């Protein structure tokens with residue numbers, strides 16, 4: 220079983236999403252001995268903005284490394300910080316390599332169809348403010364919702380999301396958010412990963 224662990228935070232040792240994504244991976248590794256983990260650090264090893272030349276090569280059938288790693292993964296864990304209401308551009312550059320017609324989705328007469336249905340995706344989201352249901356800033360949440368849209372489009376119907384938010388509101392709110400997030404992560408290990416149907 221392969222797990223692809225992706226981090227995108229620029230904050231290095233001060234990153235919250237890295238703490239949470241690492242905790243998710245540690246939990247799943249405990250629960251699934253033999254899990255093979257590939258770690259992708261998109262801040263340390265950034266993927267450039269997609270260019271016409273690379274897009275053309277992808278349309279011609281070439282597979283970027285990011286796409287091969289994703290296709291080989293049974294479980295994908297993404298540390299997803301919120302920067303300026305969305306995902307870091309490092310993570311967007313990764314998405315631009317993995318949303319590929321014919322590989323991760325296909326066009327049918329009934330519309331686009333995702334091809335990643337057998338994968339388990341877990342997002343570890345860290346955000347400074349409050350964007351949950353009913354929060355005044357909720358309409359400005361374009362990070363978690365963006366990733367849910369992308370993976371939904373690619374056929375992953377059941378994206379699991381661990382959120383720690385309000386991290387910059389107060390120390391008390393930060394502590395509370397981290398305790399709640401770690402409690403959610405502790406429950407993850409009891410869930411059996413989903414396998415591809417085909």
Ligand SMILES: Cc1cc2nc3c(=O)[nH]c(=O)nc-3n(C[C@H](O)[C@H](O)[C@H](O)COP(=O)(O)O)c2cc1C
Pocket residue numbers: 228229230233234235236237299300301302303304305345346347348349386387
């Ligand atoms: C460049 C930058 C932009 C940010 N923009 C937002 C934002 O739009 N909304 C928000 O709630 N928090 C924002 N924050 C706070 C981060 O979401 C928060 O620090 C979170 O911990 C980021 O995850 P990380 O620690 O893994 O990098 C921003 C932080 C940085 C560094």
